[in-house]
Amino acid sequence: MDGVLTSIAVVAGVGVVLAVLLEVAGSLLADYGDVSIDINSGSRKLEVPGGNKLLATLREEKIFIPSACGGRGSCGECRVRVMEGGGPLLPTETPLLTPEQRKNRVRISCQLKVRGDLQIEIPPELFLIKSWTVRLARKTRLNYDTVELRLELPEGETIEFKPGQYIQIKTARYGKVKEEVFRAYSVSSSSRDNRALEIIVRLVPNGIATTWVHDHLEEGARVEISGPYGEFYLRESQHEIFFIAGGSGLAPIKSILHQIQEENIDRKATFFFGALDLRDLFHVETMREFEKNISGFTYVPALSNPSEETQKSWKGEYGLVTEVVARRAAEGIKDGEAYLCGSPGMIDACVKSLTGMGMPEERIYYDKFV
Amino acid sequence: MSETELTSALVILFAAIFTNNIVLTNFLGLCSFLSVSREIKSSVGLGAAVAFVTTFTAAINWLIYHHLLVPLDLVYLRFVIFIVIIAGFVQFAEIAIERFAPALYHALGIFLPLITVNCAVLGISLFMVIREYGLLETVAYGLGGGLGFLVGIVLLAALRWRIRRSRVPAALQGAGIAVILSGIMALAFVGFSGMLTIN
């Protein structure tokens, strides 16, 4: 009996001693203390506890670096320039950075752990970004694969944004999806309505966020958003405006059209919207209303794959949106400004076509989201 | 410390690297040996980490064995106690490496905590008991055993680098050819035998 008790005591004793030693070592070694993060050569200085990833640390301090994958190292959007501190490049960062970026000291902030003082550089617009938990007030089906969400801010909160900018929304866990992600959506509502935002979400096959929005998000639900982000907005000038979009790319353009109407901006504008067939169109009445209320504005939808049924009644344009632009706007292009929103392929093709028709590249604006 | 003790320790140190190499003579620790030897840099890192662990755990285990287990007549607990000590020490090594060498920490990945169940580490502690080494000899053997692992894994990594463009049959790619190479290396190391002897 004695032997059994002693052996139990010895094993337990050794275990306890080890556990205590490890606790002590752990807290000593893992304690990075407070570190200072200098942002943009002194425009902001943070004193934060070390030991966490840079993205999360900045988020705690209400500085929102854009991220799509929520810190899992799969999207590469949370890029930050780390001028000093930061340590060696991690194997989880290298696949997401070009050699150019690595030379410029760009790091992936969701992988980099804050171990000591840092000096970083971020685009100053990011300081203006705030985050809110909003309520889904209304979910409207616009067509067979597109919905519009109306998100209301909490009592007393307002959001200031330029029409054309986008917000990031955080999805929730659902079904088999065990992780949350962040996705960017342009705001489609008027910027005068600063207590709510509307966004347009098109279903992407196998897409984590769009599946959640379409199948699981219900009115009344709470959603975390941050914003506004983006360089896509109407420039002040007298040039004729050419809007070109497809699918959910209509959203920022709708917001800008609200702005044109509300501020009585007196410029000729045409909106070329590319779609396959009638069922891909949406907000057609909204566009017709804009045509009535904004002098000089024309809405030109173009169908590139119409069914025989559609062809019997369609009076509008046929063809790929780039061809329709070439057909209808050849003269005005040289002195115009273009605002593009759509898939990367569409944007590339449009830029090529527009510059080919004489529009200088500096007057072509787009949000590629890539 | 007497001269014979020191000589003995030195002999054991060198023997553990060449003639009684823990991985090439005793074929212990093959899991990480075969997997990590795909890349030379991580092999050096893992080998160094293993050497660090074996040196200290052998010494600590010696102290616990001779000053706790033997006096209390609990020698049969050595397997449990040694593993617990090794696990604790590897945990400590993990925390330290993560703090001071984060790139190495990420490069080793799961293989760092796997050192705990690396038979070579437990084997060195058990051999130290079987061969009845003194404390100095144990430290030498722990260090030598770990260095022997380091030498073995770096050599295998270098060989695998050399044959990377050779036409290895599809069925033998990866682990297959690595085991064959290890066998040939073991044969080569037999050539060292007789140079030094430890019982």
Added chain:
Amino acid sequence: MKRTPEMKEIEQRMAPGAWSADGFLGDDPLGIERIQADRASMDRLGVSPEKLGEMLDRLWREGCARFGCPLDATEGVQIQVDEAKGSLACPFGHKGTYGKGLMQVTLDDKTLRFSPLSIHMIKEHGFFGGIGSPYRVAPEDIAALAERLSTCPRKPRGVPSPGCPPD
């Protein structure tokens, strides 16, 4: 079969809900080892995944230029490419990020589905998707597609429905 930690990590990234909604492995009992099985199929067919990947890249580019409008490549082969915004890294830890989107290639009565990431994984990693995954394409089917494209004359691009622009 015992998995190395790298393979486990890759399988985790490919699981549903991790980096994509439905994942890349479907309910394949072989999991990531489907690569070995597919490699055997390709050896038998005498095709290389790199060549197949290059062909798919070309089809994607051609399809992209139509902004979602379908395109007839040749007898019985129709391509439709729908791009989506955002980018995805490769679950194998390969450098670079890949666009999102869907390319549907109809070969007679079969529809094969691809995304830029799945094309990359075919070309560089010999990975055709696990059985049951929405982006799974059997090597035999792609080989048949390659065969059809090389033997039949390419159509002078354009979809045969009236009103749709020939280009």
